Amino acid sequence: MSSIFPWRVEVTCDGDQESTSSRTPSTDSNMQLSFADIEEWLDTHPEKMADYFLMKADISLVNRWLVLHGFLSIKDYVSSRRNSATTNISNDSSPLEKSCEFFSDSPDSYITSKSVSKKHLRQDYALSKKMNVFRTCDTPGHSPDVSSIQSRRNSLKDMRKCLSLPSRSIYILNMLIQSKVEIPRFPSKGRDSKREFRLSNERQFFLESVQEIAHDLDAKSLTQKITVNLSVLVDCDGASLFLIQGPKSHRMLVSKVFDLHTGTDIIVASPTDDNEVRVPWGTGIIGHVAESGDIVNLTNASEHPRYNDEVDKICGYRTETLLCMPVRNADNDIIAVAQIFNKNSESGEGVFTPEDEKLAKMYLEFCGIALTNAYLFELSQKEYERNRSLLEVVHDLFEEQTSLDKVILKIMQRAQRLLNCERAALLLLQEGTDSEIVKFSRTFDLASPLAGSSTTNTRSWPELKTSSGLLQVAERVVCTGEVLNLTDPPEIQQVGGRHIWSLLSMPIRNRDYRIIGVAIIINRTDGTSFDENDEQLFEAFTLFCGLGINNTLMYGELEKAMARQKVAIEVISYHGTSSRKEVQRFLDTKIPSGDEWQLESLKFDDFSLSSDEMILASIRMFQNLGLISKFRIDYQSLCQFLCTLRKNYRNVPYHNWRHAFNVAQVMFAILTHCGMKSILTDLEIFGMFTGCLCHDLDHRGTNNSFQEKSGSALALLYGSKATMEQHHFNHAVMILSSKGHNIFSSLSAADYSRVMKILKQAILATDLSTYFQLRGKFFSLVDNAEYNWDVEDQREVLRSMLMTVCDLGASTKPWHIQKKVAELVTNEFFDQGDKEKTQLRIQPPALMDREKKHELPQLQYDWIDSICLPLYRCLTKMNERFMEMVDGAVSNQEKWAALSGQIACTDKSEDSNGTAGVSTEDNRSKTGQL
Template sequence: MNDNLNAKSQQLNIHVLDLCAFLFQDLRFNAEIDIRMGYKTQSILSMPIKDSEGEVIGVAQAVNKVVNRNLPFNEHDEKVFASYLAFCGIGLKNAQLYERSLLENRRSQEQSNVANLIQKIMMHTQSLLQCERCQVMLVDESTKGIFSQVYDLAMDDFDNSETYTREGPAEPRFPIQIGITGHVASTGEPLNILDAYKDSRFDPTADEESGFRTRSILCMPIKNAEGRVVGVSQLINKKDGTSFTKNDENLFEAFAIFCGMGIYNTQMYETTVKASAKKRVALECLSYHVSACPVDTNKLKNAVIPTTTDYRLLEYGFNDAGLDDDDTLKASVRMFVDLDLLDKFRINYETLCRWLLSVKKNYRNVTYHNWRHAFNVAQTMFCCLKKGQLGRYMNDMEVFALIVGCLCHDLDHRGTNNQFQIKAMSPLAELYSTSTMEHHHFDQCIMILSTEGNEILSGLPQEEYENVIGLLECAILSTDLALYFKHRGEFFQLIEGNGMDLDTEEHRDLLRAMLMTASDVSAIAKPWEVQKRVADLIASEFFEQGDLEKTQLKIKPIEMMDRDKKDKLPVMQVNFIDTICLPIYKAMAKLQPDLRPLLDGCQHNRDNWEKLVQQINKAESDPDQRETVKSHS
């Protein structure tokens, strides 16, 4: 309507009052528009739209009061209009970021994540509505029943310059009223509670635990563009002690609308970033790996497969040192045959051979986490299922998922752990924030299973196929020791209390996860000469990562990754056994006595490592023995 606003007027709040005649006297007003359209402009309220950095990205104006056209816009109108435009600025900025997402640099990415967006909106809202606390809870898309992310803000989170000073919250600091927020999330209707203690949905124990006194609550749903509830926001206690008014509700509703729009746009942006990272990872993998050679497939297909006894696959002390790579592939075929997986899952024999070759080729030639390690983990699992009698507790799909999971659990391992990926800000770390490498191993497993000629699951109905994939994902992710530590307490309690019921799906899920860890670290239970050789390989790979951290990341590695600390290997091995290995093998042996050899082997190796520790301690006080200790360690 007013095309002649110059650049200077866009940086100022223009409050034009009174009648059309007055406007006609203002040289900045273009009266031709009214004359052409037959409209009568009485008063104008015009303000700039600014982004989060204070830069003007647009101008908005309101024309004529609705109730009484003769009345000018007042100070209250200015305040309300300014609050709306603050949200507009955030929404517009994020929309622009989304449109330019493929061209944005890393700094732009950091400024457009959901956490930063929500914190900025919360800061404006709390300042405007003058409340003591503000919370935003995002609904978990996978479960719909819980809040996956919680952001909260208190008045003391601002410094004297009214700037938000606290780091982005990962966990809620203030209690969440599940009854209230849950009601709003499920119904999509707002709640304005004047006296929290008179509302049955309020839990007063939250105040008792925190020492905070809740008086009034204004809770509002956050909806996306499709009208679906994606979160809930609530304000707690007006600073002046009054209750939230209808005007507060209206302003807060505007906040929720813009919050929903901003979250949607930002999530779309983050999805684009992840898709780009995933593409880079895929291209990197494809450039490195090759498909199974038809000649090799035919060779394995036509080969004579020795028996389980010939390969000694049912021995806990199995040693692969006498096997070449062809033998490891034949032994893998033997495990599938003896478990009757080809018939049960209608697997074509040639397809199985090609799939095994493809899996082997998708392991990099790193020092330890290579095909040999995967094969040994699968052999331990095979031995536990057959000789350890654990297979009788599992159905066919579970057995299949465990064996395939073991063979695939370290696919495309780069010889570096999850923390290295995060520190190096690799594309994998951008793609997966938790269990980084394990998620990648699973994705590689699915990629091979989906490749033409490798579809060993193609004979399954859709429902069974989905069940197997779900079991396979759980199996591979379980090899993340962080998840092992998270769940092992429950497992140990069930074992110690004789409460393990393997007829229940939940307890079998837990057993499978623990069994994956027990198999993954089973080198610790092998004969001493095998254990010593494997420990040296693991240490070498760790030291290689430590070297990368020193040279590329310019950081000091932890002791187990530091080549300068290699003399402490025996001490670290004893700690590894005590912390991770002995507890799981003790529990397994109590659950199933046939697994006792794993515990005995682990304990024997601990004794040997402990002897080396004692020799090292003695050598520190007797220099003449240092060379002897070095030759043994």
């Protein structure tokens, strides 16, 4: 240092004030210098300043100088610092330098000696060697000779000359930076060590280079390794690799990393593609090699007609020699193009020799295998991601099916993410649309944020009004059912202000494979067209979408049906329940005693009471059975319940409110007169007596057989087993569930469940098919005296038999009552027979045929003989008080025999009309149920 400057100065900065302090050398201990003095001296001795700069300046200082004078962009400067050594910025840094530091990931770091310079200096300018020479001057007492100083000056001059870029290069560099296309910076240490290793053992280097790429399945990392190994293998400045991607009709050459040199026109990739660069098919030298498969070896690349020097100008680089070769897979198909440039001038004549071609070709064969493996791995990853995405689509679609808008929103959002498109549209076909006139009921359009459209709002769901061309495409898809994959469609130039370069449209079908809509996706975000993989994925996507939309529409229809049902129930509840005024009339009326109406008599006159008196009599029976006090029945609720029951019996000849009351009266007489109350519990009596009043609710005057033959709504709802009985029970439950009608409301949860079970069993037991199923067991228990009413199964059988006894009780009443009841039943049967003739076009049974009215006495005789009397006689064996019912039935049987001209029914098989001797099963089929 003393040979250059006669003193040594320290400069310190405190805020905006500068102070200098000098350490006086032995030659002049009293000398004090200011910063201005030093600056003046340096200005007058420029050669000293240059020498000091060359000895002390490292690469970071050089780059700072380049940034300040506009030769290096801030972006490159900041990026290059990320791998630099640690050195603090001084406080006297300029504002521009501080702004660079602000954008740096490592605020306390400078650029290392070789991180950026190689990208701007041809042949590396032998900088590393020369910097070693510069650093030798740092040794105390060492003084460089004149030749070394001159050499350093020439090197600096060469550097400035090579870095003098065209005026528009800074602008182009900024464009590249904004597009996120960056020049990769490979670690120089790795490249240098490889070069040294190649010089020492080229064979081993080749083997290790092959091994290095053999297990790498990442295309970007693989590209990096291949280019580095190629440049070292043939001893050149660098290399680049372009992969062939896309379908045959829209193939592109893609570089996973923007290389030092491409030698052709480039298309800057979108921001989402990181550093990818795409070259149109057949463009430039690499396009020619990819298309023809030829090897291109140029000694002066700039003179070739296909060569483009734009990147050279941007990077401050000049390409002279160029070797471009195809990369093939195992099937000899070209899958990539490798480009090697600028053979080292120190090696041979500075051109690529046949040996270089042979060596590169041999290595590229292994590269083809590695790239194929990476491609297959990438395909498997994509397939996995697609399958996972489709599962997410299924989850989304079937998770939310209550709202069509929400389902469509999820569909379109998934389509954009899954297929990487700018825009998605969905058009729902109008119901009933024919193939000639296509109409869409609703159309939706959703733009991706990447599309830059501000007109689309996903919440407001704008109708698709921007382009009639899209509607034409959708109409074509509906009419033909085909898939449309269009590139730069002439009929659609723009949608929402965006140019259309790719469009994919498919029909959406429901589970019946009927088209219910059209899905359209527009513009892949990477600027390419939709390929076959997109079509396959979109097809699977639309399949799930069709199911999701179909289910949502069906759910909507179900909701409407449920709403209609709810409205209908509300209307029925209002019109089917008794009014408060009607109920109040019974609340204010005094109820006569049971003896006054002879309610405990088995010979009670079914026609002796009026409609209102039957309600009062029902209340009296509830009271006499002790149910009101025992179960704390609200008196007003009981009156409301009975009035509503009466209102819900239809005006049919027999199965009406009077029949329900008469069955309940017989049950009351059995419980009190016959003493069955002692066998049954109060809860059973409560359920069975209520069941008698409800057992024929909403009867339509036709039996179960007619419901099945006509395919009525009741048969569809309840099936063919006990159709009407199930309806009666459900109707009773509906009335009990209405406000102010639940006479079971005071029961505990256990008792409520128990009484509802008994109620259902009691009503279903009135079906004659249930009677025929159980009577054999009941007859056996009674005949053999094996019954034990403490066993629940046997109690159920007993309760069922008692319900049948009550339902058939009219056959035991005095003759004038029995005859009148039979006429009512016959009229109802004849009405059903008329319906079977006119509506169903079938011949009804004799019991329901008006033309066979003369057969009625014989049919009634057989009815009592085969169905009624066996049950009454069996009950008599258990309880002699039932003998009164047996006597009444026998008496009525004799009357029917007399009417039919017979005294005794001894030969039932000789009747000329085939009805005198019918069996039990024949009677059952003809009568159905009473």
